[in-house]
Amino acid sequence: MNTSKLLNEKGGSAVKIIAITLIVLLLFGGAITIYFQYFAKDTFSxxxxxxxxxxxxxxxxxxxxxxxxxxxxxxxxxxxxxxxxxxxxxxxxxxxxxxxxxxxxxxxxxxxxxxxxxxxxxxxxxxxxxxxxxxxxxxxxxxxxxxx
Incomplete structure (x- = not known):
């Protein structure tokens, strides 16, 4: 069994990095949407x-x-x-x-x-x-x- 290939893996693949970046951006966009929809409402007398x-x-x-x-x-x-x-x-x-x-x-x-x-x-x-x-x-x- 050749374990040297398993131990020599460096970092994540490009697909993993892109997926993580998209998830973070979606979460950030969702948080901003919630803020503007519920907390930044204009109040009028x-x-x-x-x-x-x-x-x-x-x-x-x-x-x-x-x-x-x-x-x-x-x-x-x-x-x-x-x-x-x-x-x-x-x-x-x-x-x-x-x-x-x-x-x-x-x-x-x-x-x-x-x-x-x-x-x-x-x-x-x-x-x-x-x-x-x-x-x-x-x-x-x-x-x-x-x-x-």
């Missing part, structure tokens, strides 16, 4: 949340009012007429951004998605973000009823 809630309700009220004059196919025209611009279109969701909103400290997004059952309805999500740090202050979801 009750007054800031109440003000953002009022803005969200006002934005949704404007959308509901104008939706009575537009059909589902004309929803882009309706939302653009409220001062939004189309920001992103996913599979079914269209995201609009409020463009003329420099007077407030808010960044407003409006997400519209077709309703699963009723063709003249859209699901709406209004999100209010703080401009200074980008934290989500308040969000409200509801349904918009478009003209027949």
């Amino acid at each position: 009750e007054e800031e949340i109440a003000a953002a809630k009022e803005v969200a309700q006002d934005e949704f009220g404007q959308l509901s009012t104008i939706a009575a004059d537009y059909t589902v196919d004309q929803q882009k025209e309706a939302v653009v007429s409220l001062g939004y611009e189309e920001n992103k279109v996913d599979k079914q969701t269209t995201i609009y951004e409020k463009k003329n909103n420099n007077d407030t400290g808010y960044y407003i997004l409006l997400n519209l998605q077709p309703h699963d059952t009723y063709p003249k309805l859209s699901r709406a999500l209004v999100q209010i973000f703080a401009k200074e740090n980008g934290g989500l202050i308040y969000e409200m979801d509801n349904v918009v009823n478009w003209k027949q």
Whole structure:
């Protein structure tokens, strides 16, 4: 039996080193993700949340009012007429951004998605973000009823 080959092994193979490095990087990335997700949350006062809630309700009220004059196919025209611009279109969701909103400290997004059952309805999500740090202050979801 030749034991000299077993005793002469030097270090780990390249595969072992790469595997260990990847594991350490994944653990480090996971720790950073957990920190930012749970411990570095932005906190807002009750007054800031109440003000953002009022803005969200006002934005949704404007959308509901104008939706009575537009059909589902004309929803882009309706939302653009409220001062939004189309920001992103996913599979079914269209995201609009409020463009003329420099007077407030808010960044407003409006997400519209077709309703699963009723063709003249859209699901709406209004999100209010703080401009200074980008934290989500308040969000409200509801349904918009478009003209027949």
